[in-house]
Amino acid sequence: MTWRPRLVALDVDGTLVDGTNEMSPAVRESVLALRDSGVEIVISTGRAIPGVLDTTAKLGLTDGFAVASNGAVVFTYDPVEVIHSVTFDASDAVRRVLEQVPDAIVAVEELGTGFRVNRPFPETEFAGQFVVDEVDNLIAEPVTRVVIRSTSHTPAEFTAIVHDLGLTGTNYFIGYSAWLDLAPEGVSKASGLEVVCEKLGIDRADVLAVGDGNNDVEMIEWAGRGVAMGHGPDTLKRAADAVTGGIEEDGLATELKTYL
Numbered sequence: 001m002t003w004r005p006r007l008v009a010l011d012v013d014g015t016l017v018d019g020t021n022e023m024s025p026a027v028r029e030s031v032l033a034l035r036d037s038g039v040e041i042v043i044s045t046g047r048a049i050p051g052v053l054d055t056t057a058k059l060g061l062t063d064g065f066a067v068a069s070n071g072a073v074v075f076t077y078d079p080v081e082v083i084h085s086v087t088f089d090a091s092d093a094v095r096r097v098l099e100q101v102p103d104a105i106v107a108v109e110e111l112g113t114g115f116r117v118n119r120p121f122p123e124t125e126f127a128g129q130f131v132v133d134e135v136d137n138l139i140a141e142p143v144t145r146v147v148i149r150s151t152s153h154t155p156a157e158f159t160a161i162v163h164d165l166g167l168t169g170t171n172y173f174i175g176y177s178a179w180l181d182l183a184p185e186g187v188s189k190a191s192g193l194e195v196v197c198e199k200l201g202i203d204r205a206d207v208l209a210v211g212d213g214n215n216d217v218e219m220i221e222w223a224g225r226g227v228a229m230g231h232g233p234d235t236l237k238r239a240a241d242a243v244t245g246g247i248e249e250d251g252l253a254t255e256l257k258t259y260l
Contacts, residue, residue: 004259005039007202009067009193009219010252011211012045012055015229018247023058030256031059037260042196044189046070046181046215048145049080049112050129065199069109070183070215071192072144080112084195087142088184093165094139094146097180100161101150108138109145121149146182155179181215189215190222208259210244210252211236227255 010016010031017023035041041059043052044067052066056077067074074084090108098104107115114129116138121130139146150158162180189211197204205224209216212229213236220226220239228236231246245251 003225005208005225006206007040007042007197007200007208008034008256009042009044009189009207009209009223011189011213011216011219012043012047012051014212014231014247015210015252016043016055017058021054023055024250024253026250026253028059030253030260033260034256035061039259040064040200040202042066042193043068044071044193044209044211044219046213048109048114049073049075049082050114053077053080065196067189067192067196069145070181071188071190072183073109073111074192074195082111083199084192085111085144086184086187087144089139089142090146090182091139093182094135094148096165097148097162098135100165101148101153101158103150103152105149105151106135106138107147107149108143111144115147122151144184148180148182150179188218190218193219193222208255210255212247 016027031041041061042065043055045052047068049068052068062078065076072086073082075082094106105117105119105121107117107121110116116131116133118135118138119132193207197207204222207223208225209219209223210227211220212232214233217236217239220228220236226240228240228243229246229251230243230249237243244255
């Protein structure tokens with residue numbers, strides 16, 4: 001392959017780290033080797049800022065750009081400086097979901113620190129601080145991101161409920177668990193990466209993006225080369241230019257070594 005990226009955009013969960021938030025040495029070494037060769041490495045994730053910083057620490061990255069909250073937040077580190085954020089009114093969407101799933105957990109992002117929640121999430125699912133509050137207070141003001149989690153439905157059941165609601169005015173992404181991410185309409189990892197590329201003077205044709213989830217589809221389609229992890233859904237694989245191995249096979253390292 002003669003093409004070589006100037007910027008590499010990397011999803012976190014299922015791409016850089018596994019389900020226990022562990023990163024393999026092969027993945028870490030390949031990312032750092034590409035960075036040392038002059039390629040810009042940009043974390044691009046649904047995680048909030050604390051979760052991104054957990055990942056950059058695992059990699060040993062001390063500075064750079066990152067896209068958080070599925071594109072609603074773009075920041076530089078370290079120290080953290082938010083250079084772009086988009087908020088939206090999630091109140092109608094949240095209330096409509098709660099009508100169907102009244103026992104759902106609701107979390108809204110507190111930019112830079114963590115989340116406010118109506119009750120705690122299952123352990124290990126979020127990074128950052130939590131403040132418990134009433135749902136009405138959580139959605140009283142525009143927010144960058146809302147997560148709704150059902151612990152009483154399977155992912156398929158929850159997906160069916162959400163699809164039947166016909167949500168408008170928001171982007172929504174369904175995770176592997178019964179997990180719904182709400183974002184401002186028109187906002188995705190791709191739109192966040194556009195902000196980064198404009199800052200750096202890099203064309204999207206020179207971007208490699210790798211991900212494994214439904215919230216990676218726009219990014220994979222947008223990038224000059226979009227690569228799906230082998231364990232990802234068929235919708236993502238159809239959008240990708242190539243499919244690499246799964247997380248257990250160090251699929252990301254396989255792709256990145258191509259450019260070393």
